[in-house]
Amino acid sequence: MRALAAALLTILAVLAGPAAANVAAPTAQDPVAARRSVDLARKLRCLVCQNQSIAESNADLAVDLRRQIDEQIAAGRTDAEIVAFMTDRYGDFVLYRPPLKATTVLLWAGPALLLLLAVLVLRRALRQQAKTPAPAPLTEEERALAARLLREQAAPGSDRTQ
Amino acid sequence: MNRFLLPFGIFLVLLGFLFVGLKLNPREVPSPLIGKPVPEFTLPQLHEPAQAFSPQSMRGRVWLLNVWASWCVSCRDEHPLLVEFARSNPVAIIGLNYKDKPDDARAWLAQLGNPYALSVSDRDGRVGIDFGVYGVPETFVIDKQGIIRHKQIGAVTADALREKILPLIRELEQG
Numbered sequence: 001m002r003a004l005a006a007a008l009l010t011i012l013a014v015l016a017g018p019a020a021a022n023v024a025a026p027t028a029q030d031p032v033a034a035r036r037s038v039d040l041a042r043k044l045r046c047l048v049c050q051n052q053s054i055a056e057s058n059a060d061l062a063v064d065l066r067r068q069i070d071e072q073i074a075a076g077r078t079d080a081e082i083v084a085f086m087t088d089r090y091g092d093f094v095l096y097r098p099p100l101k102a103t104t105v106l107l108w109a110g111p112a113l114l115l116l117l118a119v120l121v122l123r124r125a126l127r128q129q130a131k132t133p134a135p136a137p138l139t140e141e142e143r144a145l146a147a148r149l150l151r152e153q154a155a156p157g158s159d160r161t162q
Numbered sequence: 163m164n165r166f167l168l169p170f171g172i173f174l175v176l177l178g179f180l181f182v183g184l185k186l187n188p189r190e191v192p193s194p195l196i197g198k199p200v201p202e203f204t205l206p207q208l209h210e211p212a213q214a215f216s217p218q219s220m221r222g223r224v225w226l227l228n229v230w231a232s233w234c235v236s237c238r239d240e241h242p243l244l245v246e247f248a249r250s251n252p253v254a255i256i257g258l259n260y261k262d263k264p265d266d267a268r269a270w271l272a273q274l275g276n277p278y279a280l281s282v283s284d285r286d287g288r289v290g291i292d293f294g295v296y297g298v299p300e301t302f303v304i305d306k307q308g309i310i311r312h313k314q315i316g317a318v319t320a321d322a323l324r325e326k327i328l329p330l331i332r333e334l335e336q337g
Contacts (some may be wrong), residue, residue: 047297060261064286064287089194089292
């Protein structure tokens with residue numbers, strides 16, 4: 001019984017661990033502001049550990065930037081203003097969802113272009129396949145030849161059933 | 163033969179992309195501050211906390227802003243270069259002592275030499291954020307009009323100094 005309880009506790013701890021570690025605790029107190037703060041922080045890339053958002057990262061800089069977000073929310077800035085504050089300093093790179101502009105057109109259109117290219121290639125291949133004529137039916141002679149070859153192959157010491 | 167040509171071409175293009183990708187450093191994020199005026203700030207000086215420094219006082223001069231900290235390992239790497247740079251003194255280096263304890267910072271400079279005309283204490287890193295600092299050390303080249311012209315991310319190397327920073331300083335001094 002005790003072993004079972006211990007096992008259950010371990011499983012719970014393992015399950016709870018990553019969930020709790022996923023997002024660092026917001027520093028804002030007001031729940032609405034905290035929600036906004038976390039939502040904003042999730043959209044922003046941490047430049048120190050580049051594959052984490054600043055909501056996930058506990059790098060010093062991420063902590064400082066979360067503090068900036070909280071302060072600016074408290075100061076009544078809009079989300080757009082806060083995002084602009086970040087991109088003014090760190091560039092579009094901090095945005096997990098980069099804006100559509102001349103330098104990012106390829107980034108946004110790239111997958112669609114590749115898909116289009118793939119569809120075109122596929123269509124061409126299918127058309128070509130359709131165009132190749134079906135093999136002509138065998139003539140009488142060919143049929144006889146094939147039958148003879150099959151017989152010859154089966155004949156010597158044949159233990160196969162016909 | 164012909165039908166292998168297209169896949170082979172695509173393969174070569176891919177190879178080219180990957181090869182270029184090998185040499186790119188994803189940690190070097192181009193700063194949007196290049197070509198923009200240096201962010202305004204007023205911070206206490208490291209050695210004379212009663213006195214403040216603001217970049218406005220550097221108008222009309224080309225200068226470097228070097229972000230450093232006593233806890234920063236790569237700062238130790240670049241430090242001898244900065245000391246040497248200061249000795250030949252082409253332009254002043256202002257140190258932005260980033261998220262550091264002033265006592266530690268002063269001790270660090272006393273031990274390793276002080277290449278800075280002066281350093282300012284950015285204890286909570288707010289000015290650092292205004293400069294888009296994300297990896298200490300960073301070095302900014304600022305022209306006479308107070309425009310940021312170059313940002314070196316990570317330690318200054320002898321190569322970077324010789325090939326980029328010094329020629330840029332000479333060019334800016336002319337202007």
